[in-house]
Amino acid sequence: MPKKVLLIIAFEDFQPVECFETKALLEKGGLEVELASDKIGEATAVHTKEKVDIKLSVKDVVVDNYDGVFLIGGPGAMERLDNSEVYQAMKEAKEKGKIWGAICIAPRILANADLLQGQKVTGWNGDGNLKDILHQAGAEYINKKSLIDGKLVTASGPEAVPEFAQSILEVI
Numbered sequence: 402m403p404k405k406v407l408l409i410i411a412f413e414d415f416q417p418v419e420c421f422e423t424k425a426l427l428e429k430g431g432l433e434v435e436l437a438s439d440k441i442g443e444a445t446a447v448h449t450k451e452k453v454d455i456k457l458s459v460k461d462v463v464v465d466n467y468d469g470v471f472l473i474g475g476p477g478a479m480e481r482l483d484n485s486e487v488y489q490a491m492k493e494a495k496e497k498g499k500i501w502g503a504i505c506i507a508p509r510i511l512a513n514a515d516l517l518q519g520q521k522v523t524g525w526n527g528d529g530n531l532k533d534i535l536h537q538a539g540a541e542y543i544n545k546k547s548l549i550d551g552k553l554v555t556a557s558g559p560e561a562v563p564e565f566a567q568s569i570l571e572v573i
Contacts, residue, residue: 404573405433406469406500409459409487410440414477417446418559419504420453425471426566432573437462439481447475459486468573470494474505474525474558482507488514495552500572502554504565512538521550525558 406427413440424434424469437457438444444455459482464470470490472482487510492494494501495516503511507529511517517540524531524542532542547556547564549572556565 403431403433404468405435405439405466406471406569406573407435407467408471408473409437409462409490410444410453410455410473411475411477411481411483412440412442412444412455412519413481414447414475415444415473416475416478416505416559417449417451418562419473419475419565420446420560421451422559423471423504423566423569426563427530427569430566430570432468432570439484439486439525441506447477459490460488464490464493464497465468467494467499469500469502469569471501472503472507472510473519474503474507476506478507479509483510483513485526488516492518495514498552500552500554502556502569504556504561505558506554509534517553518529520553522553523548523555523557 439456443452505525535542546561
């Protein structure tokens with residue numbers, strides 16, 4: 402059976418490159434990839450008319466069904482995924498020894514969930530605040546496209562998708 406990973410996206414304004422290209426690269430690498438969101442139905446990407454049909458809500462995610470769980474960025478991520486249901490799924494993934502992580506702005510959600518203590522992390526830093534956010538969460542900001550720290554995989558944004566996918570494939 403192929404290993405399976407879950408990508409969690411915002412129902413509105415997810416980053417399409419981070420979602421679709423990461424999914425395609427992981428599938429090309431032999432993984433099965435499923436999508437979940439904060440709502441069921443047609444999720445919409447930011448700045449495009451691209452949509453994806455979501456059949457799994459974060460609140461219904463069974464982390465044991467996956468080898469890895471990852472948060473996808475985009476403008477909607479902080480608004481729609483920075484919540485207790487996502488925190489719980491990511492906490493469970495970490496505690497159960499799954500591969501876990503986030504790309505773009507989404508590592509900030511992991512920081513808000515208090516999951517990054519002692520970790521090395523990268524992510525989107527376009528506003529210059531990531532280093533301070535991660536420091537307050539007990540983590541160290543590393544300015545790289547993609548970063549592996551144990552079973553945690555983080556990446557800086559759409560331009561880092563190939564490295565993000567490759568890092569996931571390496572760790573899994």
